[in-house]
Amino acid sequence: MGDLAPWQKRYEKMVVLALLFGLLSQYLFVGAPAGISVMVFVASFYGLFFYSVQGRLGGFEKWQGQASSGWLLFIPIFLLALTYTLYANILFRFLNFFALFALIVAQTAVMTSSSTKPWYRGVFYIELLFLALLKPFAFIGVPFTLLTDRLRNKEKGSGTGRGKVGKILLGLLISAPILIVVVSLLASADEIFMSWLSGIPNLFGDFSFGNGFWRIVVGAFIGCYAFCYIWGLLFRNPKEQASVSAPVPQASALYARGRIEFDPLTAGTFLIAINLVYVLFVVIQFSYLFGAANGLLPEGAAYAEYARRGFAELVMVALINVGLLMCGLHLIRRTTAVAELVRKLSLTVLIGCTIVMLVSAYSRLSLYEEAYGFTQTRLLVHGFMLYLGVLLAIAMLRIWKERFSMGKAYIGVSVIAFVLMNYMNVDARIAEKNIGRFERTGNIDVGYLGMLSTDAAPQLLKLREKHPEIKGLHEVVELLQEHARNHDKWQSWNLSKQRAK
Structure with missing residues (x-):
């Protein structure tokens, strides 16, 4: 050969x-x-x-x-x-x-x-x-x-x-x-x-x-x-x-790709019924947001406890609404101009109510954090709600502008949001928020702070210098510094750990 x-x-x-x-x-x-x-x-x-x-x-x-x-x-x-x-x-x-x-x-x-x-x-x-x-x-x-x-x-x-x-x-x-x-x-x-x-x-x-x-x-x-x-x-x-690259048969525009389309009247009725409930709920949320809901509570119920509850449920409802929105955008058959206007208005009201729910959930979670402290999960939920709000705003634009590519916008926003969350330095922000809460209330969970990464070390060092009397804080700082010193190989060099050292 x-x-x-x-x-x-x-x-x-x-x-x-x-x-x-x-x-x-x-x-x-x-x-x-x-x-x-x-x-x-x-x-x-x-x-x-x-x-x-x-x-x-x-x-x-x-x-x-x-x-x-x-x-x-x-x-x-x-x-x-x-x-x-x-x-x-x-x-x-x-x-x-x-x-x-x-x-x-x-x-x-x-x-x-x-x-x-x-x-x-x-x-x-x-x-x-x-x-x-x-x-x-x-x-x-x-x-x-x-x-x-x-x-x-x-x-x-x-x-x-x-x-x-x-x-x-x-x-x-x-x-x-x-x-x-x-x-x-x-x-x-x-x-x-x-x-x-x-x-x-x-x-x-x-x-x-x-x-x-x-x-x-x-x-x-x-x-x-x-x-x-x-x-x-x-x-x-x-x-x-x-x-x-095989071509898709075009014998039937409705079922060529196995696509299901709902009758616009049925879909419009469904959306209007859903929106009636949401509009009523949104009225209550506005009362809550402006403090007027205190007089609407049952006897013996505390407004503070009411305000701190329900943010998880609201986020779940918002996610359900996103699913309904996707169905409304892609699975409703287009017919007359009136039916199309009803569809667009109904979806707009749906998005508006969902945004109000997210604002309410965001406020409730903030109050919950003030009462029980800041954690990684709660901070990420904050970020997720903001991200979801941006997606809803994009969907609002897509409802009234048919040629707008929602897929491109969603992918771009998702990549940007994920990168921003990385550079938000979550652990350092958690430590900063909990220290601020300590200054206001005198309450702090030192044990949880000890579970954070070395990103939180600079904030904890400042806290120890200002309040050396906090029980367990010295041990937490020493633990983070010890963790940073354990990885001394050049491949593991990391700015966060270097600062902790």
């Missing part, structure tokens, strides 16, 4: 780079909490990605992915990756893992034109799930084939050996995650087996067999997945492409 084709040599280098990327990834994350390592990881991935997609040699189609929306996604990706360096909030560190994964998949799919659907359509995100979670595993044998092609014998009979090697490596790769799960379960079920596993590292001195095996598995998985994912972006299965 002659020399390899230029395109094959290129993708062999891609395999090697993916393997190096996997080895770097396990070094960054195994045994070291995420910090500045996330920025290094993301930068390394994009190095592999741009190397792989720059032109297609050997007769392949040229890359056509210069979409401006794809380049714009670098902003939230960079900002979310940076949060691992700046902050230490546990919840957002967990959520940002999935957010970064989703944004990177969306960006790479847009930039390589791997999806035939526009990014603001729901079907685009179904294709993203396929591209990220299913399609890479269809190419899991490709890296092994490329590597064994390089190492195989040039004689005719070398094909059998190559196939056996590839199958063996593939079996090892697939069995690795299953083995990890099985070993973990057996160790939990049997203490003797657990003791045997614990004794394995002692057989090798300072070398930990378990740690070394885990690093190999993590590095191999990340490297193989990265290669197969990018390969899936570069090459499309013709059968898959045909099924994705």
Whole structure:
């Protein structure tokens, strides 16, 4: 057999780079909490990605992915990756893992034109799930084939050996995650087996067999997945492409896509009945908001307790109304101008009542926090209600402006809102709010403050300097500083922990 084709040599280098990327990834994350390592990881991935997609040699189609929306996604990706360096909030560190994964998949799919659907359509995100979670595993044998092609014998009979090697490596790769799960379960079920596993590292001195095996598995998985994912972006299965782009029959405009449409009269009656109840409820909410509801309470009921209750229920009703709104926008048949006006007015009243409910719920939650303190859940609910209010305002615009793309606006607002919540520094704000409440009421839950991340340390240090007599506060500050000192590897460098030190 002659020399390899230029395109094959290129993708062999891609395999090697993916393997190096996997080895770097396990070094960054195994045994070291995420910090500045996330920025290094993301930068390394994009190095592999741009190397792989720059032109297609050997007769392949040229890359056509210069979409401006794809380049714009670098902003939230960079900002979310940076949060691992700046902050230490546990919840957002967990959520940002999935957010970064989703944004990177969306960006790479847009930039390589791997999806035939526009990014603001729901079907685009179904294709993203396929591209990220299913399609890479269809190419899991490709890296092994490329590597064994390089190492195989040039004689005719070398094909059998190559196939056996590839199958063996593939079996090892697939069995690795299953083995990890099985070993973990057996160790939990049997203490003797657990003791045997614990004794394995002692057989090798300072070398930990378990740690070394885990690093190999993590590095191999990340490297193989990265290669197969990018390969899936570069090459499309013709059968898959045909099924994705197959035209939808247009025999019936009403049922071509299995869509259900409600009669406008039925839907209008439903919306009006709902709105009558909501309008009555909104009148009560206005009385509550301006303090006039005190005289409407039953005998023996306290206005303060009434004001602090019900915010969770109001938020649930608001979410239900969002569902009704979506149905009203898309599932009501358009007929006469009068019916269309009734639909729009009814949906407008529905949104208006929902916004009042959100304002009421927001005020009730604020009073509840003044009485019982500020927590992460309560602060996030505040943010969620503001976010929901913005979505409702966008929906109001969509009701009266048919051509307005609500999907684009919702996606853009959602990304911006999520990034803003990350940079709000939730734990520091919780500490600040609870300290302000302490100054007003003399009440503070030091135990809960001790559960916050090192983001809250600067506020707690100021509180300790001003009020050293608060019981348990010194221990909480020392605990946060000790937590910051425990992670001294450079990969885990974090501004929040550095400030706490």
